Structure formats: structure tokens, C-alpha cells
Amino acid sequence: MCTTCGCSPEEHHHDHGDDHHHHNHEHDHVAGGAAGGRKISVETDILARNNRLAVGNRAMFAASKVFVLNLVSSPGSGKTTILEKTLRDLAGTTRSAVVEGDQQTDNDAVRIAATGVPVKQINTGAACHLDAHMVSHAVAEFDLDNLDLLFIENVGNLVCPSSFDLGENHKVVVLSVTEGEDKPLKYPQMFHAADVMLLNKTDLLPHLDFDVAKCRELARRVNPGIVIFEVSARTGEGMDDWYGWLGERIRSNC
Numbered sequence: 001m002c003t004t005c006g007c008s009p010e011e012h013h014h015d016h017g018d019d020h021h022h023h024n025h026e027h028d029h030v031a032g033g034a035a036g037g038r039k040i041s042v043e044t045d046i047l048a049r050n051n052r053l054a055v056g057n058r059a060m061f062a063a064s065k066v067f068v069l070n071l072v073s074s075p076g077s078g079k080t081t082i083l084e085k086t087l088r089d090l091a092g093t094t095r096s097a098v099v100e101g102d103q104q105t106d107n108d109a110v111r112i113a114a115t116g117v118p119v120k121q122i123n124t125g126a127a128c129h130l131d132a133h134m135v136s137h138a139v140a141e142f143d144l145d146n147l148d149l150l151f152i153e154n155v156g157n158l159v160c161p162s163s164f165d166l167g168e169n170h171k172v173v174v175l176s177v178t179e180g181e182d183k184p185l186k187y188p189q190m191f192h193a194a195d196v197m198l199l200n201k202t203d204l205l206p207h208l209d210f211d212v213a214k215c216r217e218l219a220r221r222v223n224p225g226i227v228i229f230e231v232s233a234r235t236g237e238g239m240d241d242w243y244g245w246l247g248e249r250i251r252s253n254c
Helices: 043-064 080-089 109-115 132-139 186-191 204-206 212-222 239-253
Strands: 028-030 037-041 068-071 096-102 119-123 151-155 170-176 196-200 228-231
Touching: 037 204, 037 228, 068 080, 068 212, 068 239, 080 096, 080 109, 080 151, 096 109, 096 132, 119 132, 132 151, 186 212, 196 212, 212 228, 228 239
Parallel strands: 068 151, 068 170, 096 119, 096 151, 170 196, 196 228
Antiparallel strands: 028 037
């Protein structure tokens, strides 16, 4: 989607084994020369189509009573590490599955598979976000009726995924303390769209000039209702509070 997120106009590539699905983003232009011409944006139509598909996804998830989270962050925030630890710690009490989104490689999907949880990889190629259509194809391989929790790990990007509803119950934004406390103001749409913020890598705070209170204040300036957990996926600090929130939402979703 060139007009909204800088994706290549070339097709997205969805990794569905032998059943690859491709689609093009179309762009309409009105001729008139460099000075008088104007481009008609198709952003509204594309987002409207995605939202219709997301409604279908949400209904499908609700019918199976699956609680769905869309994990979003910039690259390197520790999103996959949080996911690995969460899946291992909840094993035996929560039936989980994961959709992994990346532009290339299945590196993260391999890491998730090592936890014993079912995982489906989506490679988006030049595209910088997942959309509802991709997710609907990916989850077709899961037995949703035998799941409690579905994580969708989005492509690392704090801009584009904020605009795309995937049918999830909540967006969860991961922000690491190595990124700077001003990220909620720099990328307000993402923090406004998220219901939860995981402030990760808190074990590094003694070595950084990072103002946790300021970060929390800025996040709540953008989104007064955002729930914030300070966590370290490496040491486990704060993860029990995150698990408590998950458990409450999963039970209420049943």
C-alpha cells in the first residue's frame, strides 16, 4: 500500500506451502501533467476491504472462543523472546498457537516451533505489515476449536501495522528500554491503537539513560487507557503480571 505504508506495489508473498496467494495493490491516477495532475488515493478502499475481512476473522475467532493478540513493535524490541517465554511458561495450562509475520526468513517461526506450539509463517516480501486476508489463510491450518490463545506476531514496524485490523481482540505494543522513552510521541498512531504496552528489557535499565516514568507518561498522553507492564523476558521480571492479565482475558473470553 504505497499511499499509507510504503509497501512495494509488487505483490505480497504469503507462505502457504504449495498454495501461494498473491495480490496486487492497485493505484488510480488522473492524467494532467506534472503541474495539474492529481493522484487519487485508494487508501480508503483498501482499508475498508481489510476491515471487512477483519470482521470475518473476529467472528471466526469468537465462534471458537479463541483470544487473539496482535503483537506489534519495532525490530529488535524483544517481541519474539517475550513470546517464547510466555508460551513456555503457559504450557500445560493454555492451548496456544502463533502466526509469525516477517518480510523474509522463518527464523522466528523456528524459535517458536521449539516451544512445542503450532506455528504458521507468513513471509510478506516487500510488504511491511500483515493484513486480515493473510491471517485468515494462515489460521486455516489451526484447529481453532482446540485453542485458547492465538498470538499474531506482526512484522517489525511501528507505523503500518497500526492501520490494519486483523480481527484480534487487542493490539499489544512492545517497546524496549533501548529504544528511548519518546517513542509513543514519535509513533502515536501505534500507541493509540494498542491496548497494552510491554516495556521490555528492564534488566538493562541500570546501564541506560532511560526515564521509565517519562515513558509511561508519554504513552498515557497518547492513550490514557493503555495498560503498561514493565517486563524483562530475559530475567522474568514482571512477567507474572502479564500472565495474570492474559489469564483474566482468556477466562472472560470463554
